[in-house]
Amino acid sequence: MDVNDIIKPENKVYGKPVLMNDNNMHYCPGCSHGVVHKLVAELLDEMGVAEKAVGIAPVGCAVFAYNYLDIDWVEAAHGRAPALATAISRLYPENLVFTYQGDGDLAAIGTCETIHAANRGENITIIFINNAIYGMTGGQMAPTTLIGMKTATTPYGRRVDLNGYPLAITDLLARLDGTCYVTRQSVHTPAAVRKAKAAIKKAFQNSLDKKGTSIVEIVSTCNSGWKMSPAAANDWMAEHMFEKYPLGDLKNV
Amino acid sequence: MAKIRGAVVVNEERCKGCSLCVVACPTHTLALQPKEVNDRGYHYAYMADAPSCIGCASCALVCPDACIEVYKVRVD
Numbered sequence: 001m002d003v004n005d006i007i008k009p010e011n012k013v014y015g016k017p018v019l020m021n022d023n024n025m026h027y028c029p030g031c032s033h034g035v036v037h038k039l040v041a042e043l044l045d046e047m048g049v050a051e052k053a054v055g056i057a058p059v060g061c062a063v064f065a066y067n068y069l070d071i072d073w074v075e076a077a078h079g080r081a082p083a084l085a086t087a088i089s090r091l092y093p094e095n096l097v098f099t100y101q102g103d104g105d106l107a108a109i110g111t112c113e114t115i116h117a118a119n120r121g122e123n124i125t126i127i128f129i130n131n132a133i134y135g136m137t138g139g140q141m142a143p144t145t146l147i148g149m150k151t152a153t154t155p156y157g158r159r160v161d162l163n164g165y166p167l168a169i170t171d172l173l174a175r176l177d178g179t180c181y182v183t184r185q186s187v188h189t190p191a192a193v194r195k196a197k198a199a200i201k202k203a204f205q206n207s208l209d210k211k212g213t214s215i216v217e218i219v220s221t222c223n224s225g226w227k228m229s230p231a232a233a234n235d236w237m238a239e240h241m242f243e244k245y246p247l248g249d250l251k252n253v
Numbered sequence: 254m255a256k257i258r259g260a261v262v263v264n265e266e267r268c269k270g271c272s273l274c275v276v277a278c279p280t281h282t283l284a285l286q287p288k289e290v291n292d293r294g295y296h297y298a299y300m301a302d303a304p305s306c307i308g309c310a311s312c313a314l315v316c317p318d319a320c321i322e323v324y325k326v327r328v329d
């Protein structure tokens with residue numbers, strides 16, 4: 001059988017999500033951000049909520065998320081996405097409001113907004129891309145950076161005496177009464193991508209059902225910041241990141 | 254016995270040559286172009302061994318740039 005006999009519309013089983021437009025994404029080759037964008041685009045379409053969805057883009061590498069997914073977006077100041085999401089979901093309770101934030105955005109400058117929005121149980125979904133580094137600004141240490149991990153600001157590796165401990169902020173958020181679903185996923189293998197998609201789907205459904213705050217952490221790579229190839233970064237993540245940030249549900253009520 | 258055959262179409266101009274699809278493919282169907290590059294200078298992915306594709310979509314699932322379309326047929 002010739003390849004051209006297989007490549008026919010009726011045989012198509014997978015393709016670019018309809019909500020993802022043709023703009024080339026600015027992300028480095030192999031960056032986890034793109035995979036998560038794809039999952040969000042697929043789900044909003046499959047759940048039939050594209051018209052209701054409002055995304056809040058962060059400051060960080062995902063600052064231009066609004067250029068790639070054809071839904072409504074608002075761009076927040078650094079770390080303020082949960083505050084903006086609070087306002088929008090309260091003013092427009094029929095909408096599906098989600099934030100998309102990096103670890104610098106969510107767990108450093110935006111810690112206050114994150115914790116209080118989750119503690120108030122705002123009916124929002126928080127998608128949290130934890131790549132343990134400030135990717136956009138050139139690879140500085142983040143609160144989530146692992147002990148011993150080399151970054152632009154910890155060239156000899158993160159030291160506890162100097163820099164404190166890595167912050168597993170998702171564990172803290174799971175303790176708050178306002179959160180209904182807190183989970184940690186990754187997108188480094190086909191199986192992990194499928195699981196992450198199911199998790200984001202559950203989170204979106206919770207937001208539509210007004211169950212409180214849902215948080216989906218995606219343990220991610222920043223191969224540029226980590227100075228590795230994309231494939232090596234995935235391996236390094238599985239070997240080192242999952243020990244401090246184990247995958248699975250932390251809370252599901 | 255029914256056999257599954259698959260094929261992928263890579264959006265060559267969108268591809269960034271990250272090779273994550275090559276790593277994810279269980280049948281070693283894919284490779285990066287050794288010499289050819291796209292307009293942005295990336296060695297894009299292609300089916301180096303087309304007959305081995307089973308249409309599992311593993312490559313497409315992990316592709317960060319949504320470059321891969323997957324097709325699948327049952328051959329009786």
Ligand SMILES: Cc1ncc(C[n+]2csc(CCOP(=O)(O)OP(=O)(O)O)c2C)c(N)n1
Nearest residue numbers: 059060061078102103104105133134135136
């Ligand atoms: C108020 C303010 N402070 C600092 C910055 C600089 N800045 C831009 S992105 C960023 C951190 C990005 O890291 P992260 O949120 O982890 O996103 P990533 O790029 O890793 O996805 C910082 C500190 C800024 N833009 N605005």
Ligand code: SF4
Nearest residue numbers: 028031061135222223
């Ligand atoms: S700097 Fe890191 S997080 Fe930013 S696009 Fe590149 S790989 Fe992704």
Ligand code: SF4
Nearest residue numbers: 278306307309310312
């Ligand atoms: S569909 Fe499956 S077998 Fe075919 S190229 Fe992709 S990963 Fe390989």
Ligand code: SF4
Nearest residue numbers: 268269271272274316
């Ligand atoms: S995963 Fe996507 S971007 Fe990366 S090499 Fe394969 S087709 Fe190209």
Ligand SMILES: [Mg+2]
Nearest residue numbers: 102103133135
């Ligand atoms: Mg980061």
